[in-house]
Every structure is written in structure tokens, then in C-alpha cells.
Amino acid sequence: MGIGCGVAVRKPRAIVRNHPERRILHHMTNTSPGTAETATIDIRGLRVKRGHSEVLHGVDVLVPRGRLVGLLGPSGSGKTTLMRSIMGVQLGVTGTIDVLGLPAGSAALRRRVGYVTQSPSQYDDITVRQNLAYFASVVGAPRGDVDRVLDAVELRPQARQLTGSLSGGQRSRVSLAAALLGAPELLVLDEPTVGLDPVLRVQLWGLFHTLARDGVTVLVSSHVMDEATRCDRLLLLREGEVLTDDTPDGLLAATGAEDAEEAFLKLIAAADEQQAPGHASHGHPQHRAKEAP
Numbered sequence: 001m002g003i004g005c006g007v008a009v010r011k012p013r014a015i016v017r018n019h020p021e022r023r024i025l026h027h028m029t030n031t032s033p034g035t036a037e038t039a040t041i042d043i044r045g046l047r048v049k050r051g052h053s054e055v056l057h058g059v060d061v062l063v064p065r066g067r068l069v070g071l072l073g074p075s076g077s078g079k080t081t082l083m084r085s086i087m088g089v090q091l092g093v094t095g096t097i098d099v100l101g102l103p104a105g106s107a108a109l110r111r112r113v114g115y116v117t118q119s120p121s122q123y124d125d126i127t128v129r130q131n132l133a134y135f136a137s138v139v140g141a142p143r144g145d146v147d148r149v150l151d152a153v154e155l156r157p158q159a160r161q162l163t164g165s166l167s168g169g170q171r172s173r174v175s176l177a178a179a180l181l182g183a184p185e186l187l188v189l190d191e192p193t194v195g196l197d198p199v200l201r202v203q204l205w206g207l208f209h210t211l212a213r214d215g216v217t218v219l220v221s222s223h224v225m226d227e228a229t230r231c232d233r234l235l236l237l238r239e240g241e242v243l244t245d246d247t248p249d250g251l252l253a254a255t256g257a258e259d260a261e262e263a264f265l266k267l268i269a270a271a272d273e274q275q276a277p278g279h280a281s282h283g284h285p286q287h288r289a290k291e292a293p
């Protein structure tokens with residue numbers, strides 16, 4: 001199955017309904033209109049074990065509808081694992097994950113959620129247009145949709161080119177185009193701008209904003225901090241925990257930093273200080289982060 005066609009293939013095995021730690025980030029509800037009722041993604045007490053280690057340690061996230069949310073964090077912090085969990089393709093999951101009001105991975109979500117993984121996956125020996133026509137048939141999108149998504153990702157000139165002959169950035173855009181087919185209400189995009197030139201990156205962020213304005217919820221991961229400021233909200237992940245969940249302006253105001261990178265470093269320093277032996281406070285990192293200077 002090609003990636004980027006919005007197909008969630010499997011339910012997490014260990015969804016625990018009514019988890020005792022059902023807790024919404026107080027900060028989120030303070031500053032956003034999102035509630036459990038209007039949320040596109042509602043995650044409570046998510047723990048994920050990969051191999052022998054737990055890589056997400058009780059994550060709570062509420063993503064409101066029609067927002068462009070950046071999922072940022074260093075390499076290995078758990079961004080992909082969180083996205084896979086949202087798509088219902090991750091094993092070793094406990095906690096609750098509701099997507100558009102349904103358990104993550106529900107068959108009914110297949111046409112409603114678009115997913116782009118870090119590894120573009122298309123058929124190399126057919127053209128870009130043929131790939132997209134195939135994915136359009138999978139998600140039940142009208143054939144005319146192929147031209148729309150080709151234009152959206154600026155790949156019309158390559159429509160007749162064999163997919164295997166595309167550049168890396170062009171291949172990523174084919175995946176994105178496939179995820180846009182139909183009318184997804186949620187797009188989960190794992191590092192979609194990696195390897196793209198600055199002009200194209202700006203164009204794609206423009207597209208994400210347009211989609212969000214039209215009511216699509218867009219969750220975009222990146223480890224490039226300067227992309228943070230392009231989002232409506234930011235989720236900063238570190239070592240499997242949400243360090244903070246805020247607007248870009250809120251984050252800068254809370255930390256007194258000049259830019260997102262500096263803000264992130266300040267939050268990490270504050271969290272480390274709180275965790276240091278002998279420190280009085282041992283609250284949850286999500287709350288400790290709010291206490292950052």
C-alpha cells in the first residue's frame with residue numbers, strides 16, 4: 001500500500017478506554033477554543049513501548065479542528081511514534097487516542113485522514129499522474145482531483161514523468177499530493193519539508209495555512225525550529241514527553257526568548273533544572289515547562 005493515501009491500516013492493540021489519567025493540558029484550554037468535543041485529535045495518557053523501552057511517557061494532547069499544529073522536537077524525541085499512534089499503526093500503545101471522535105485506526109477514518117510518512121512510497125515504474133490516479137481510486141476521490149493536487153504541490157510539469165526518475169523533494173511532494181486527495185479532514189505530515197529548497201518550503205507552509213483556513217486540521221512534524229513560527233500552535237516534544245503546548249507568541253512570551261530555538265533551549269534548561277536531584281518541585285514536565293522563565 002502506498003503511503004500518503006490516508007489509509008490507517010490497524011488499530012492500536014492496547015487502547016485503554018477511560019484511562020485514569022484523563023487530563024487535558026490546562027494551558028491548551030486556557031488559550032485555545034479547542035475542547036474535547038471540538039478536538040480533531042484527543043490523546044490522553046499515551047504511553048508507547050518500542051523494543052524494550054518506553055518512548056512516549058504519558059502524553060496528553062488536544063488538537064483543535066482547523067488548526068495548523070507543529071510537532072517539534074529533537075531527533076528521537078518521539079514525533080514519528082506519536083504520529084504513528086495517531087494513525088493507529090503503532091504497536092505497544094496504551095492510553096486513549098480519539099481522532100475525529102473515533103478511536104485511532106478506525107476503518108471509518110481511512111478516507112478522512114491523510115498521512116505522509118518520512119519515506120516517500122510510490123510506484124517507481126509508473127508516472128506521477130498514474131500514481132495519483134491509483135491513490136485517488138483507493139480513497140474514492142474523483143479523477144479530477146489529481147489535477148488539483150498536482151497544482152497544489154506544483155508538480156504539474158512532472159505529471160508525465162516516471163516517478164522513479166524524480167528528485168527526492170519531488171517524490172516527497174507526490175506523497176503529499178496523495179495525502180491531499182479526496183477531502184481529508186486531518187493531515188498528519190511527518191517532516192514534509194525535509195530536503196526541499198527554501199522557496200518550496202515557504203510555498204508548502206502557505207498551502208498548509210490555506211488548508212487550515214478551510215477547516216482542515218494539519219499536524220506537521222519538523223525538527224527545524226524556524227518552521228515553528230509558521231504554526232498556529234506548537235507541541236514541543238522531548239524525550240517522549242510534551243515539554244510545552246502553546247502558540248508561537250505564547251511560547252516566546254513565556255520564555256522571554258527571541259526565537260523558537262532559544263525558547264526550546266530555555267525550556268529544556270528549565271526542565272533539567274527541575275529534574276535535578278534536590279530540586280523541590282517534581283511535577284509533571286508539561287507543567288514544569290510552564291514555569292520556565
Ligand SMILES: Nc1ncnc2c1ncn2[C@@H]1O[C@H](COP(=O)(O)OP(=O)(O)OP(=O)(O)O)[C@@H](O)[C@H]1O
Nearest residue numbers: 050051052055074075076077078079080081082223
Ligand atoms: N522499532 C523500534 N524499536 C525500538 N526503538 C525504536 C524503534 N523505532 C524507534 N525507536 C526509538 O523510539 C524513540 C522515538 O523515535 P521516533 O522515530 O519517534 O523519534 P523522532 O522524534 O521522530 O525522530 P526523528 O526526528 O529522528 O525522525 C527513539 O529513541 C528511537 O530510537
